[in-house]
Amino acid sequence: MLMIWLANNWRSVLWFLLVAAVVTFGTAASHYHARMLQAQEKVSAALQARKKAESIASNLITAVTLFNDIGKAAHDARYQNETESERRIVYIRQSIQRDACAAHPVPADVADSLRKHNERIRSASGSAHSGRTAG
Template identity: 40%
Template sequence: MRSYMFSVLVIVILILSWATDHFHNGMLQAQKAEHDARKDQLKSQSVLKNTLAVITLFQDIAQITHENRRSNVAESEKRISRIRKEMHKDACAHLPVPAGIADQLRAHRERIQALSHSPSTTRIAGGL
């Protein structure tokens, strides 16, 4: 009878040992999955933060570009007004402009307008 009890006790201990090991491994896998999920979450948050920073930067650049263009238009209008006032005083300004010069000025104006509509800001007006 003692041998029977000893065998049962050994079997119970083995079953408990197996169950403990099984649940411990399950807990370790769950902890690893949680750790991986946290890493993925942090990585996603970092990507989102960088994306938002880039969007904000592009919006700032677009706003500055818009303000610069508006400022340039205002300065051009003032410059045109000053030139007209000065030309009004000059008798030579009322004489007709030679056709060749007028054509060159028109071509120059068209180049400037074409450059102002292009996305590249590194070119100098007039093709220089």
């Protein structure tokens, strides 16, 4: 009996199976399309996060390089000042070595006054502008 019914309605059954297959494949395609869109959004968000992290890292490297350059320049300037000071000391010693007055010690009150003056100058150099003169 089923066979007779199928023989008489084969076109309807085939049409139903075709519609069911199209609906099934359409549902599956829609599902996988939605998953693909979600994956694309995740990839896009990951790329943006990567670009942001690279930008931050680049800025950090630039800042560290700048600090290193500043530190090196300060170190070089300090070394140059020390070298120049040593040269001046040698020059002064050579210049006054034959002078009879140079053999006499500097009075203690004069030496103390010079030390205090030196300390004032050094403490004033801690800020860019102290509002006072060095003298």
